[in-house]
Amino acid sequence: MAYDSIIIGSGLSGLTCALLLARSGRRVLVLEQHSQPAPVVRGFRRAGIYFDSGFHYVGGLGDGGAFQPLFKHLGLADRLTLTEYNPDGFDRLKINSSGEISSLPIGFAQIKEELAQRFPALKVEIEGYLNAIEQKWCCYPYLDLNVDISDFGMESVHGESLKQRLDVFSAAPELQSLLSMHSLLFGVDPGEASATLNAQVAGSYYHSVHGVDGGGKALIDAYLALLDGVGADIRCQAKVESLLEESGQVSGVRLACGEEISATEVIATQNPTLLPQIVPEGILRPAYLKRLKNLRQTMSAYVLFGKTSKPLDALERCSLFIQQQAGVFTSGAKLPLEQRSCYLTSAGEDASGQNRGIIGIVPAGYGEVVEYSEGKNSRSSGYAEKKDLVAIKIKEMLVQGCPELADLEILDLATPLTLRDYSLAPQGAIYGAGHFIGQYNPHPVTRLPGLFLSGQAIAAPGLLGTVVAAYITCGSILGHELLRGEIKTCR
Ligand SMILES: Cc1cc2nc3c(=O)[nH]c(=O)nc-3n(C[C@H](O)[C@H](O)[C@H](O)COP(=O)(O)OP(=O)(O)OC[C@H]3O[C@@H](n4cnc5c(N)ncnc54)[C@H](O)[C@@H]3O)c2cc1C
Numbered sequence: 001m002a003y004d005s006i007i008i009g010s011g012l013s014g015l016t017c018a019l020l021l022a023r024s025g026r027r028v029l030v031l032e033q034h035s036q037p038a039p040v041v042r043g044f045r046r047a048g049i050y051f052d053s054g055f056h057y058v059g060g061l062g063d064g065g066a067f068q069p070l071f072k073h074l075g076l077a078d079r080l081t082l083t084e085y086n087p088d089g090f091d092r093l094k095i096n097s098s099g100e101i102s103s104l105p106i107g108f109a110q111i112k113e114e115l116a117q118r119f120p121a122l123k124v125e126i127e128g129y130l131n132a133i134e135q136k137w138c139c140y141p142y143l144d145l146n147v148d149i150s151d152f153g154m155e156s157v158h159g160e161s162l163k164q165r166l167d168v169f170s171a172a173p174e175l176q177s178l179l180s181m182h183s184l185l186f187g188v189d190p191g192e193a194s195a196t197l198n199a200q201v202a203g204s205y206y207h208s209v210h211g212v213d214g215g216g217k218a219l220i221d222a223y224l225a226l227l228d229g230v231g232a233d234i235r236c237q238a239k240v241e242s243l244l245e246e247s248g249q250v251s252g253v254r255l256a257c258g259e260e261i262s263a264t265e266v267i268a269t270q271n272p273t274l275l276p277q278i279v280p281e282g283i284l285r286p287a288y289l290k291r292l293k294n295l296r297q298t299m300s301a302y303v304l305f306g307k308t309s310k311p312l313d314a315l316e317r318c319s320l321f322i323q324q325q326a327g328v329f330t331s332g333a334k335l336p337l338e339q340r341s342c343y344l345t346s347a348g349e350d351a352s353g354q355n356r357g358i359i360g361i362v363p364a365g366y367g368e369v370v371e372y373s374e375g376k377n378s379r380s381s382g383y384a385e386k387k388d389l390v391a392i393k394i395k396e397m398l399v400q401g402c403p404e405l406a407d408l409e410i411l412d413l414a415t416p417l418t419l420r421d422y423s424l425a426p427q428g429a430i431y432g433a434g435h436f437i438g439q440y441n442p443h444p445v446t447r448l449p450g451l452f453l454s455g456q457a458i459a460a461p462g463l464l465g466t467v468v469a470a471y472i473t474c475g476s477i478l479g480h481e482l483l484r485g486e487i488k489t490c491r
Contacts, residue, residue, distance in 0.1 A: 016470035062208020066138035137203025187298030250450030322401030
């Protein structure tokens with residue numbers, strides 16, 4: 001069967017592109033290498049508890065939030081129930097060396113007030129810093145419908161680093177900790193990430209913070225129902241091995257099984273580092289392909305899934321960042337495990353409605369487990385023992401940061417190899433190709449007519465970043481004015 005649009009990858013960006021294109025009347029097919037749609041985000045059940053895998057919370061969906069109109073336009077707002085995080089402390093930070101615990105409330109005004117109270121000598125600087133983020137976080141194509149699409153992203157490439165920006169607070173290392181901890185949500189160290197990228201990601205959470213009832217699975221189910229309603233097809237275990245080209249234009253794809261499927265446009269949402277592997281020789285310029293191959297990736301991670309004997313108040317509608325020493329965050333992926341920062345959140349409810357699942361995420365490097373990789377989903381001996389050792393150490397780190405976890409039962413551990421196999425991201429990069437200062441991530445429009453790119457490498461990671469990326473990509477196909485006009489009716 002011939003399609004108008006083929007989308008490679010059924011992650012958040014692929015599903016969003018599919019929805020926008022199918023709604024415009026195109027015949028759309030989504031191809032996913034994994035056995036189920038959205039392998040990164042859909043989560044899983046263990047010991048009777050639903051665990052989220054690649055989605056915990058989202059920013060910018062509160063009243064007046066710049067993400068709200070897109071959520072409504074996609075139809076997600078009508079299908080999902082959002083739960084607000086704790087307004088007095090949506091994210092908390094524990095600094096192990098001092099034992100100090102701080103909370104960030106929801107809302108720019110509330111954060112300014114809280115921080116000014118704690119650091120009165122820096123009140124003016126804090127206001128200036130947060131005012132800039134408040135203005136900047138939504139100055140992004142499709143969040144702000146007037147932003148010029150042609151030069152989006154440049155500030156993230158050329159701007160001041162987050163670390164430099166936080167120099168002004170060097171007299172208050174705890175403040176630097178609080179204002180840099182969200183770098184774990186984009187996977188690039190503050191020394192290499194722009195203050196603008198941090199504003200885009202952290203700023204959305206400063207504005208408003210919600211979880212989705214039913215977690216990532218409910219989010220994906222909502223997408224699938226919407227796609228079903230517009231007649232889009234999805235095929236899993238369908239790995240794209242090659243793009244097809246005819247007369248200088250995309251003409252379809254060939255799957256790993258040898259099947260060829262025709263389409264007049266292909267939207268590639270996989271990690272862009274993988275694109276050169278599926279482009280037949282001579283179609284795209286070698287310099288462009290080299291640039292894609294060399295894109296730097298975000299850190300990887302260990303993700304520990306566990307169960308407590310009773311619900312944990314400390315993680316009720318909030319997450320906990322744990323840092324060993326106060327100061328600007330580093331992922332610390334190169335440090336010994338016990339010196340790294342980590343992130344702790346609760347999972348969904350068990351059958352009795354109690355929240356007893358725990359997810360702990362600790363930055364990691366691919367090199368720590370690469371010796372156990374024999375290929376996709378295949379591990380050499382010693383891997384299970386390595387996982388057990390790492391899981392025990394991570395549990396100790398989590399208990400140090402949150403003593404209420406002393407009776408945590410370890411259920412499983414995902415490693416950089418797990419992350420690699422679910423998304424195919426090189427080195428198990430947690431957020432794919434990173435947004436580093438000095439790195440030009442690819443534009444959605446390529447020189448091959450009919451080939452477009454989307455995904456977290458284009459705009460930013462996360463639900464918000466990937467949805468924005470999908471709008472930028474689909475706007476390049478359908479016309480930005482058309483999409484922006486539709487969104488205006490959802491404000
Ligand atoms: C542990 C973790 C926690 C997170 N927490 C949050 C959170 O709380 N809030 C938030 O907003 N975001 C969170 N994120 C980030 C968010 O999950 C990602 O930014 C987002 O899922 C990326 O979507 P994507 O579509 O760009 O990429 P992906 O989901 O990686 O989609 C690309 C898809 O392409 C498929 N693919 C690759 N190559 C091929 C091929 N050749 N043929 C067919 N298919 C192919 C892959 O299997 C994959 O499914 C988290 C991520 C992780 C890993």
